[in-house]
Amino acid sequence: MAKSDSQTQFDAPVVWAHLPSGGEPWAFSVLPREASAVLPRRGRTSVHGHINGVAFSARLEPDGQRSHWLRIDQNLIETAALSPGPACMAHFSIQPLDPEPEPQVPEDLHAALQAAPEALRGWQDTSTLARVDWIHWVESAKQTKTRDKRIRGACDMLSEGKRRVCCFDPSGVYSKALSAPKPADA
Structure with missing residues (x-):
């Protein structure tokens, strides 16, 4: 709604x-x-x-x-x-939208969570907005090896009981990691 x-x-x-x-x-x-x-x-x-x-x-x-x-x-x-x-x-x-809808979990992250029961429990104990940020952190990786490393890191942090991604600025304001696309005429 x-x-x-x-x-x-x-x-x-x-x-x-x-x-x-x-x-x-x-x-x-x-x-x-x-x-x-x-x-x-x-x-x-x-x-x-x-x-x-x-x-x-x-x-x-x-x-x-x-x-x-x-x-x-x-x-x-x-x-x-x-x-x-x-x-x-x-x-x-x-x-x-309120509440924020449950995000679609990427296949590679889903598979990693299924293979790590403690991480999956941690994932299920987080809020929808936290899951949005976890997925955003994984998807914002520009290279496959970085994405794989972030998925492993997410599973490790969730297994340790961390509910939020550490060191990730979901707005991109402080890290400048995120930006709007470039226009076709640029």
Whole structure:
């Protein structure tokens, strides 16, 4: 269920994302700081909203600049009649989901947790938001060996009773590890 008292509306540009290796084109929009400020957290946040009157549900990603960005897939681009580019402005209305939905656990992390009963117990004892952050920490690794190391580290920390990821800034503000995508024309 969405919180109706924290709905915010704003206009923001919608631009194509730079796709270095090809793939299905998608666009994104960076929320104005004022719109992001009403959200419950600077890290990943699930929202329900509208773009140009078209409903969507999505997970906002932190941009490392005290705001969030939204990935807009091809279907939503077409349905909302968007023409991504520097001159494309869209009207948004968003509100955070409350409670935050349970995150989808990546297959490799799921397998590691299943193979480590103490880590799995720790995982099950954490909150949904903590699980969102654990997954975000794993998924933010840029290399496979770093991701594998983080999965092992997560299992170790959870087995030791740690409920939150240590040394991970889910907003990217302090570590600068997270950012919005680069525009296609950049």
